[in-house]
Amino acid sequence: MSDNYKKNIKEIKTVMTMHTLHCGGTCMLKLHMDDGRISKITSAGDIQREGSFDKDESLLPLQKRACLMGLCEMKRVYAPDRLKYPLKQTLERGNIRGFKRISWDEALDTVTKWYREMQKRKDELGYLPVWDEGGITPNIGPCLKRFGSYSFGNISAAMFGAIGRFNTTRGNPAIDILRSKYIIIWACNIAATIPNLPFIMMKAKEAGIPITVVEVRGTDTAFAMATGKGKVPGLITLHPGTDSVLLAAMANVIYRKKLHDVSFLKEYCFGFFPEDTVISKSLKKHPITGESYAGKTFTVPQGQSFIEYLDKLEEENRGYAGVLSWAEKLTGIPSQVIEDFAVEYSTTKPSFIFSRFNGGAQRTQNGMYFSWMIIAITSMTGNTNKRGGGYGDISVDDGYKVKLGNRPEGSYDKSGVVPFNPTRSIMFSVFKDSDVILNGLDGRTHEQLRGDVLKMNNIDLGPKAKLTVEMYVRGAICSNTFNQTQNINKRLLAWNKLKHTVGYERFMTATAAMCDIVLPTITTFEESFFGFSSYSDTFVNNGPLKGLYESKPDWWINEQLAIRLGIDYSIKSMGDKKIMEKQWEGASIPEEYKKINPNIKLPGFDEIIEKGSFKLPVPLDKTFIFLENIKPGEYDTDTGMINFYSPYFAERGRMVLGVAKAQHVMAQESFEDVLERGGKIGAKGIKYPLQLFTPHVPNRAHTTYDNVPILKEQNPHAAEIHHIEAEKRGIVDGQTVYIYSDCGCLKIPVRVTRRIAPGTIAIGEGAWYRPSTNETYEAWFDSNYDGVCEKHVVPVDVGGCPNTITPDLNSGVLDPFIDGLGMNAGGSFCEISSIKPT
Numbered sequence: 001m002s003d004n005y006k007k008n009i010k011e012i013k014t015v016m017t018m019h020t021l022h023c024g025g026t027c028m029l030k031l032h033m034d035d036g037r038i039s040k041i042t043s044a045g046d047i048q049r050e051g052s053f054d055k056d057e058s059l060l061p062l063q064k065r066a067c068l069m070g071l072c073e074m075k076r077v078y079a080p081d082r083l084k085y086p087l088k089q090t091l092e093r094g095n096i097r098g099f100k101r102i103s104w105d106e107a108l109d110t111v112t113k114w115y116r117e118m119q120k121r122k123d124e125l126g127y128l129p130v131w132d133e134g135g136i137t138p139n140i141g142p143c144l145k146r147f148g149s150y151s152f153g154n155i156s157a158a159m160f161g162a163i164g165r166f167n168t169t170r171g172n173p174a175i176d177i178l179r180s181k182y183i184i185i186w187a188c189n190i191a192a193t194i195p196n197l198p199f200i201m202m203k204a205k206e207a208g209i210p211i212t213v214v215e216v217r218g219t220d221t222a223f224a225m226a227t228g229k230g231k232v233p234g235l236i237t238l239h240p241g242t243d244s245v246l247l248a249a250m251a252n253v254i255y256r257k258k259l260h261d262v263s264f265l266k267e268y269c270f271g272f273f274p275e276d277t278v279i280s281k282s283l284k285k286h287p288i289t290g291e292s293y294a295g296k297t298f299t300v301p302q303g304q305s306f307i308e309y310l311d312k313l314e315e316e317n318r319g320y321a322g323v324l325s326w327a328e329k330l331t332g333i334p335s336q337v338i339e340d341f342a343v344e345y346s347t348t349k350p351s352f353i354f355s356r357f358n359g360g361a362q363r364t365q366n367g368m369y370f371s372w373m374i375i376a377i378t379s380m381t382g383n384t385n386k387r388g389g390g391y392g393d394i395s396v397d398d399g400y401k402v403k404l405g406n407r408p409e410g411s412y413d414k415s416g417v418v419p420f421n422p423t424r425s426i427m428f429s430v431f432k433d434s435d436v437i438l439n440g441l442d443g444r445t446h447e448q449l450r451g452d453v454l455k456m457n458n459i460d461l462g463p464k465a466k467l468t469v470e471m472y473v474r475g476a477i478c479s480n481t482f483n484q485t486q487n488i489n490k491r492l493l494a495w496n497k498l499k500h501t502v503g504y505e506r507f508m509t510a511t512a513a514m515c516d517i518v519l520p521t522i523t524t525f526e527e528s529f530f531g532f533s534s535y536s537d538t539f540v541n542n543g544p545l546k547g548l549y550e551s552k553p554d555w556w557i558n559e560q561l562a563i564r565l566g567i568d569y570s571i572k573s574m575g576d577k578k579i580m581e582k583q584w585e586g587a588s589i590p591e592e593y594k595k596i597n598p599n600i601k602l603p604g605f606d607e608i609i610e611k612g613s614f615k616l617p618v619p620l621d622k623t624f625i626f627l628e629n630i631k632p633g634e635y636d637t638d639t640g641m642i643n644f645y646s647p648y649f650a651e652r653g654r655m656v657l658g659v660a661k662a663q664h665v666m667a668q669e670s671f672e673d674v675l676e677r678g679g680k681i682g683a684k685g686i687k688y689p690l691q692l693f694t695p696h697v698p699n700r701a702h703t704t705y706d707n708v709p710i711l712k713e714q715n716p717h718a719a720e721i722h723h724i725e726a727e728k729r730g731i732v733d734g735q736t737v738y739i740y741s742d743c744g745c746l747k748i749p750v751r752v753t754r755r756i757a758p759g760t761i762a763i764g765e766g767a768w769y770r771p772s773t774n775e776t777y778e779a780w781f782d783s784n785y786d787g788v789c790e791k792h793v794v795p796v797d798v799g800g801c802p803n804t805i806t807p808d809l810n811s812g813v814l815d816p817f818i819d820g821l822g823m824n825a826g827g828s829f830c831e832i833s834s835i836k837p838t
Contacts, residue, residue, distance in 0.1 A: 016044065016612025018531050018539035019070035020524050021701050026531055026539050027195055028064040028612060029073070033544055038074050038525070041066075044612075059175060059203060060617035061399065067195045068699060068711060075708050076506075076523065077545070083505055083512070083520040084549035093496060093514045094771060104550065107517050108557075112564040114500040115140065118471055126459045127426055129468040131433070134475030134504070136558040138422030139567055142457055144469055145425035146433060147816045150485060153430070154362040155355070155392070157812045158371035161646035162662070163384075163391065163627075164284070164636025165818075170626040171356070171393025177204050178620060179388035180352040182229055182345065183211045186374065186392070187243060187361035188354060191220040192698040197394075201225050212341070216240045216360065216693055217720075217762060218755040229348070231340040237757060238331040239671040240693040243361040244664040246338065247373035249327035252310050253342035254380055256320055260346070261382035267632045269379050271645030271661060274308055276300040281633035282640035287648075287817040288455060298639045298647050306376065306644040309663045330671060332757065346381045350388030353378060360695055365811040366657060366667035376662040379642050385627035395626065400593045400600065400616040404530055405586015407579055426457050427816035428467060431485055431808055437494035439785035440466025443656070443810045452816055474503040474511055476521075476554030480703035482511040483769050486806040489744045489779050489794040504554055507707055510769040510801070520551040527553060528576035530583060539613045543576065581605050592629070596622045654815040668809055674759060682742040683780035683789035690725065690761050692739075694802045697764035706768045717800050718751040720762040726752045731837055738796070738836050739763070741805040742789065745777035746797040763802040770799030781807070 015031040028044030043066040056063055076082070086107035091098025118128045119140065127142040137143040149156065159165075174197055177183060183204060190197045202225065205211060210229035213222040214236045226234030238246055254260050265272045277300075282293040302308075317326045324335035331338075345351050353374055355362060361370045374392040375384065383389030432442035441449065450465035461467075472495070474481055482491060495501065495514050503515035512518050528543045547553070562568075584605045594600065596618055608614050618624065633640040638648045649660035657665045666672050671691060673680045679689035699711040706712070719739055721731070731737060733752040738745055739761060748763070756762050775796040780789040797804040 012039065015542050015544045016540075016610065017525070017542040017544075018612060019066055019073065020531055020541060021069060021704075026064065027066040027070050028539070029066055029070055031525070031542075031544060036545075038077065038545070041071055041074050043071065059178075059200065060619065061615045062175075062196060062199065064196060064613070065199075068714060069701060069705050069708075070195075072705065072708050072711055073525065075710060076705070077525055077548070079507070079707070081507060081707060082549070082551075083507060083518060084551070085520060086550070087518040087520075089516045089518075093501065093516070094492070096508055096513050099508075099518065104552075104560075107519060108560050108564060111502055111517055112561060114471060114502075115561070115565055117499075121468075121470065125468055126461075127457070129470040130473060131437075131469050131471070132425070132473045132475065133479065133481065134477040134554065135473035135502070136475070136561050136565075136567070137473055138425055139562070140565065142423045142459065143425055144436075144467060145427055146430040147427040148430035148812070150363070150430060152356070152362075154364075154367035154812045155371040157368050157818065158362075158375060159391075159393070160818050161649050161660075161813075162372055162375045162637070162643045171395050172352075172387070172390040172625055172627075173618070173623045174200050174394045175618075175620060176387060176390070176623050176625065177201065177352055177354075177394075178207060178209070180204070180209055180350055181388065182348040182351040183209055184214065184345065184351065184353045185211065185221060185225070186214045186353055186355040187216070187370075188356065189215070189219040189221045189360075189695060190354075191224060193696045198225070212236060214238065214243070214246070216760070217695070217757070219695075220698075229344050232337065232344050236333060236337065236341065238333055239757065240691050240760060241361075241364045241366060241667055241670050242331045244366060244370040244373045245327050245330045246333060247370065247377055248310075248313060248664040249323055249338050250342035250345070251306075251373070251377055251380060252313060252320070252323050253339050254346045254377070255307070255310055257343065257346075259343065260380045264382035264384075265379065268384070268642050270298065270637075270639045270641035270643050271300050271304070272306045272380075274300065274305045275302070276305060276645075278633075278639050278641055280638065280640045282635070282637060284636050284638070286638075293638050293640070296638075300645050301650075304645050304650075304661055306662060309661065330675065345377075349381070349383065350386045351381065351383055352388060352390055353383075353392050354390070354394060355392045356394065360693065364667060365669070365809050366665050368812040369657070369659070369663060369665045372662040373664070375642070376644055379644070384642060385625070385630065387623075387625055387628065391627075399614075400589055400596070400618060402602070402614060403588050403590055404583045405588075406583070408582045424457055426453055426459070426467065429810055429814060431810055433485065434487065434490045434494040434808060435785060436467050437469045437497055438490075438783055440468065441785060442467075443814050448654075456816065470498060471500040472498055472502065472515075474505070474515070475558070476504060478704070480509045480511050480768070482514050483509065483703050483801060483803065484766075485808065486803050487743050487781065487808040488769050488797070488801065488804045489792060490781055490783055490808060492794065493783055493792070504557055506551075509703065510799075519557055520549065521557070522547045522551045522553050526551070528580060530580060540580075540608060540611075542609065542612055577609070580609075584608065592624050593618075596624065649813065652813075652815055654813050656810045656812060656814055667811070669807065684742055684778070686742075688741060690759060692741075692761045692763065692802065692805065694763050694765040694806075697766070700764070700766040702766045703768060704766075706766060715764075716749070717764060717767050718749045719800075720751045720753050720756050722756055722758045722760070723752050723754060724758045725761075726750070729836060735837060739805060740777065740836075741807075742780045743807055744779045744794055744797065744804040746800055746802070746804045747772070747775070748800040763800065765802060767800040767802070769797055769801035769804060771795030772798045 012034050019027045030042045032040040086102050087099040088102045089098050122128045130137045130143045132143045211227050213226040222235040228234035280293045280296045317323045328335045378384040378391045384391045428436045429442035436442050446465045450461050501515040502517045503512045504519045504521045505512040525543050526545045526547050529541050531539045645661040659665050679687040699715040737750045772795050776793050779792045779794045782789050
């Protein structure tokens with residue numbers, strides 16, 4: 001062995017770090033460093049060692065193995081298409097050929113000039129007409145910001161109304177699944193979206209715990225994990241958007257067969273029984289008035305209880321058998337299977353249902369009611385707060401939680417958040433941003449908008465209240481904003497109306513392409529910070545690289561703009577690791593976890609940096625179940641109980657689909673439309689007979705990684721269609737087709753498969769929108785807020801982004817006072833569409 005070879009070996013070192021990703025898996029990565037560059041990425045635990053099999057198979061601690069995306073991170077860091085320096089658009093927005101390189105000074109001076117212009121507009125409007133996502137605008141004055149979430153808005157809204165705000169990430173630990181007697185994975189392809197959970201689920205399968213998967217198609221999760229139970233099959237497939245129909249029918253079976261837990265319902269719940277009355281013991285206050293709920297009396301109005309809903313369901317469908325037939329007709333599931341499923345779930349205790357924000361069903365327009373029905377059925381059976389049970393959410397899988405100490409005064413975090421309080425932003429619906437730009441409204445009436453802004457921001461917009469948006473800033477967030485919400489062609493109209501657009505970006509995404517100034521930012525391997533995950537423990541992002549090319553941290557960009565604008569933005573550039581060290585000095589273990597082991601101690605800072613994570617496993621028999629410790633009447637709801645009916649939602653009247661209680665509510669663009677008419681007649685006069693749904697795929701985290709060639713090769717982007725539908729249209733596997741709706745048209749290869757049902761099309765969400773330069777389409781949608789669709793000639797999308805053909809619809813709760821909650825999520829939105837060969 002030569003001396004040079006030995007020298008090279010010695011120079012290669014490894015750095016343990018985490019993979020920060022939308023999925024929440026936060027897997028462990030090992031970076032192999034050679035002369036300051038990453039030469040290879042492997043997964044934690046990749047080295048052979050004594051007893052490796054036992055350790056690899058261990059649940060305590062669980063191996064956090066990387067997925068394909070994690071192992072491909074080097075492809076992104078050193079990608080040839082990574083943005084290397086500031087860019088300025090010299091042609092029309094969206095034309096990537098129009099960008100030219102400029103200096104940082106020119107870029108920042110230009111943005112500063114635009115901010116000065118917006119400051120003058122503030123004197124006229126009372127606020128800055130800037131829609132800001134992670135930029136510095138809130139520190140200049142009140143600006144505009146979206147409320148709601150397209151990842152978890154509907155399920156969060158259901159939890160807020162039914163269980164309380166504190167429960168949005170407080171489900172049973174994932175490892176608690178092993179205490180279940182029956183596991184139901186509902187509308188959540190965990191094999192593609194949550195890297196760490198499938199291992200636990202496979203251990204449950206090995207232990208003989210029966211598993212049923214409820215989905216709109218055959219997924220990898222179903223094929224790998226589903227076993228079935230008794231007469232219930234392993235995979236139950238249903239039509240998109242009809243999940244709450246199935247749950248309503250199951251609830252009726254449970255109630256009529258007297259399989260519900262009456263004592264739990266009376267002790268813990270409100271709104272199940274007619275004229276239910278409770279004197280609230282809640283410690284929470286009204287989100288708007290600030291009044292305490294404690295001591296207030298709440299009574300379910302006549303006709304609004306859950307029993308009355310079930311009675312009405314039987315009345316409308318002519319009895320018990322009629323309800324099952326109704327559900328069979330809509331879902332496509334045989335009545336006997338529905339009945340058997342309800343009986344098995346309600347008689348097997350504890351039973352676990354998992355869906356959460358990765359689930360597709362809650363991402364439909366009526367997804368809030370699906371999520372509420374999940375909570376309702378777990379409460380009917382007494383599973384909501386039980387070990388081995390739960391209400392659809394999960395928390396950390398195997399370890400102690402840690403509360404970090406405060407950051408040093410004046411320091412920044414990985415998001416570039418400033419060290420002082422910004423002004424409160426004016427909020428608008430996340431799914432109506434185009435309408436806000438074009439017409440000033442987001443689905444609320446003039447009166448509602450005026451009242452909300454006056455109460456939240458002390459700004460009076462006047463009797464004909466509207467919002468004005470003239471500038472967009474995409475700052476320190478992880479979002480391809482232009483790409484990831486519905487009706488892209490309306491967004492094209494809206495964004496071209498904006499005066500200025502700015503993006504802090506790593507790649508030329510669809511959002512970056514629509515920006516006038518693009519500022520290159522660093523990757524996570526070029527910074528260090530602590531990270532947490534709802535499916536994991538405390539992890540360390542050890543960024544061993546310096547900022548490559550001319551890329552800069554988000555906080556640095558904000559700091560430089562602040563200096564130019566004369567804003568007090570006193571960042572202390574002490575370095576990432578110094579900030580983390582101060583945080584770790586003040587770190588502590590919450591009391592509920594200390595009770596598990598009073599002698600537990602945190603490792604030193606050097607040790608956690610070296611290992612890249614903090615892992616203290618909790619034995620299965622000692623796992624902390626958050627809801628198990630909540631006494632009846634002390635939930636964070638208005639009533640203090642688990643609500644089948646929400647007084648707050650009813651009082652506000654902001655339910656987009658009009659119902660303030662758990663039940664099935666028909667969505668727009670629903671399967672009922674397809675069933676009753678054989679399709680939907682659109683504004684163009686065309687019948688659209690197919691339902692589109694947009695599942696997550698294993699090679700993308702939303703839009704992230706769509707530009708990594710090796711991942712695209714592993715799972716080529718295509719529209720899935722059943723062979724029956726393909727044969728009707730003369731379409732063969734691999735052929736390029738047009739898929740279209742009133743909103744637009746996309747051009748995409750097709751994959752003929754039996755994995756999905758006839759009458760549906762599946763297109764993986766997150767593909768980047770790319771407008772054709774030579775093909776156009778005649779779209780029809782309402783762009784002036786008068787309720788009438790107009791003709792728009794738009795580009796055909798050759799990138800295959802499904803949001804090109806989905807309408808922009810609000811759902812859930814249109815209420816900014818529960819910020820971050822209650823909006824429709826675009827991951828599996830159901831739209832009526834059609835398809836034809838090219």
